[in-house]
Amino acid sequence: xxxxxxxxxxxxxxxxxxxxxxxxxxxxxxxxxxxxxxxxxxxxxxxxxxxxxxxxxxxxxxxxxxxxxxxxxxxxxxxxxxxxxxxxxxxxxxxxxxxxxxxxxxxxxxxxxxxxxxxxxxxxxxxxxxxxxxxxxxxxxxxxxxxxxxxxxxxxxxxxxxxxxxxxxxxxxxxxxxxxxxxxxxxxxxxxxxxxxxxxxxxxxxxxxxxxxxxxxxxxxxxxxxxxxxxxxxxxxxxxxxxxxxxxxxxxxxxxxxxxxxxxxxxxxxxxxxxxxxxxxxxxxxxxxxxxxxxxxxxxxxxxxxxxxxxxxxxxxxxxxxxxxxxxxxxxxxxxxxxxxxxxxxxxxxxxxxxxxxxxxxxxxxxxxxxxxxxxxxxxxxxxxxxxxxxxxxxxxxxxxxxxxxxxxxxxxxxxxxxxxxxxxxxxxxxxxxxxxxxxxxxxxxxxxxxxxxxxxxxxxxxxxxxxxxxxxxxxxxxxxxxxxxxxxxxxxxxxxxxxxxxxxxxxxxxxxx
Ligand SMILES: [Zn+2]
Numbered sequence: 001x002x003x004x005x006x007x008x009x010x011x012x013x014x015x016x017x018x019x020x021x022x023x024x025x026x027x028x029x030x031x032x033x034x035x036x037x038x039x040x041x042x043x044x045x046x047x048x049x050x051x052x053x054x055x056x057x058x059x060x061x062x063x064x065x066x067x068x069x070x071x072x073x074x075x076x077x078x079x080x081x082x083x084x085x086x087x088x089x090x091x092x093x094x095x096x097x098x099x100x101x102x103x104x105x106x107x108x109x110x111x112x113x114x115x116x117x118x119x120x121x122x123x124x125x126x127x128x129x130x131x132x133x134x135x136x137x138x139x140x141x142x143x144x145x146x147x148x149x150x151x152x153x154x155x156x157x158x159x160x161x162x163x164x165x166x167x168x169x170x171x172x173x174x175x176x177x178x179x180x181x182x183x184x185x186x187x188x189x190x191x192x193x194x195x196x197x198x199x200x201x202x203x204x205x206x207x208x209x210x211x212x213x214x215x216x217x218x219x220x221x222x223x224x225x226x227x228x229x230x231x232x233x234x235x236x237x238x239x240x241x242x243x244x245x246x247x248x249x250x251x252x253x254x255x256x257x258x259x260x261x262x263x264x265x266x267x268x269x270x271x272x273x274x275x276x277x278x279x280x281x282x283x284x285x286x287x288x289x290x291x292x293x294x295x296x297x298x299x300x301x302x303x304x305x306x307x308x309x310x311x312x313x314x315x316x317x318x319x320x321x322x323x324x325x326x327x328x329x330x331x332x333x334x335x336x337x338x339x340x341x342x343x344x345x346x347x348x349x350x351x352x353x354x355x356x357x358x359x360x361x362x363x364x365x366x367x368x369x370x371x372x373x374x375x376x377x378x379x380x381x382x383x384x385x386x387x388x389x390x391x392x393x394x395x396x397x398x399x400x401x402x403x404x405x406x407x408x409x410x411x412x413x414x415x416x417x418x419x420x421x422x423x424x425x426x427x428x429x430x431x432x433x434x435x436x437x438x439x440x441x442x443x444x445x446x447x448x449x450x451x452x453x454x455x456x457x458x459x460x461x462x463x464x465x466x467x468x469x470x471x472x473x474x475x476x477x478x479x480x481x482x483x484x485x486x487x488x489x490x491x492x493x494x495x496x497x498x499x500x501x502x503x504x505x506x507x508x509x510x511x512x513x514x
Pocket of ligand 1: 299311312345382426
């Protein structure tokens with residue numbers, strides 16, 4: 001195989017940059033999808049509102065074939081939080097920031113109760129709580145949450161030149177493990193014990209379960225007992241508290257100081273059996289290539305605490321803006337450039353998997369569908385609001401010389417690092433697992449680790465100037481991929497090995513059930 005010389009159209013790159021600087025809609029899209037729409041938990045009312053908003057925006061921006069398309073069945077069904085209030089009322093009054101666990105139940109109006117510490121280290125300890133938990137608010141000491149340590153790290157960060165250099169080096173398997181080996185058996189034992197505790201709380205009729213978010217000042221949204229499926233009995237109401245509030249009550253109770261709380265939670269379960277994707281495109285114009293697709297994607301669903309700004313309104317906004325730029329420049333791409341905003345990513349990439357099922361590969365038979373051969377490239381964004389600093393090759397060495405050329409015009413924006421490494425945890429994996437060329441950009445972390453999946457993932461977390469740069473780079477990558485003579489090269493086919501690259505559970509393979 002020889003490499004095609006990349007003829008990057010620098011005049012077009014100039015126009016893309018100019019258009020974003022003059023006509024950017026990033027801020028408008030950002031406040032629309034965060035402040036106006038709100039949180040977008042999969043299958044919630046906010047999620048439906050987000051899909052409708054995105055469809056309308058895509059239509060306004062002049063995208064074609066705009067649609068909200070069914071992706072997959074969603075076994076959990078719909079859930080909305082309608083009211084949440086929690087305060088400690090003894091030994092003194094203090095209201096708490098808190099967030100209910102998704103797909104958990106309600107309290108019977110405003111309830112007041114002592115808080116019971118269920119201190120269970122082994123199954124035998126459960127016995128002493130029998131008959132004592134009916135109607136009680138229950139706190140379970142968190143054995144899995146690492147104790148808080150004061151951080152001297154900056155609140156937000158960008159990659160340093162040294163870190164980018166390190167990232168550009170191959171990281172062979174086995175070279176990554178440092179420190180304590182992960183104790184899988186202990187984790188499973190912890191989980192099983194927690195299941196037993198929850199079973200006891202259910203049978204005893206406890207009113208509320210309190211969880212430690214493990215985070216400073218912030219209740220997380222995405223942790224808790226989980227496991228609800230539509231039609232199950234409503235789980236016990238469950239609240240995530242910031243570590244300080246949880247810790248204060250836990251310490252008081254361990255010193256035998258009685259603690260009381262009042263709590264009111266109102267959640268609504270409803271039928272919402274599908275996950276959807278919102279899709280829009282600029283159709284291709286080349287007689288032979290117009291049915292080939294360059295796909296841009298990000299997930300539109302979020303957790304319910306904040307407004308899912310960094311995770312992942314930012315990705316949706318950038319992908320929509322990239323297509324807006326190309327539309328406003330009236331480009332006539334040879335291939336179709338399509339934006340897809342996925343649903344259900346947070347529960348296991350339901351949206352992107354539904355898309356591959358529908359168009360690319362029958363996941364039951366592993367048979368390729370006709371569009372498989374017409375798939376040109378996929379670019380994903382889902383690492384927060386930070387600026388692109390380069391791209392992960394997902395082990396696809398064949399695209400390196402191409403991306404080197406494509407990134408050259410952006411060296412002065414600090415975006416030039418290419419790493420052979422895989423990055424995971426989001427929708428590009430859905431395509432990568434089938435050997436399709438699917439990539440995610442390297443992004444500055446900014447405040448991502450501190451805020452994602454929490455109530456503070458809101459508009460404030462967005463770095464608008466970074467998102468503009470990302471839209472420029474995405475638009476140019478999409479344009480290049482749509483115009484070059486060949487589709488991006490795919491990884492050469494090899495025998496699939498369980499746990500090996502591209503195999504289930506391996507790097508680039510399907511996630512081991514996330
Ligand atoms: Zn995400």
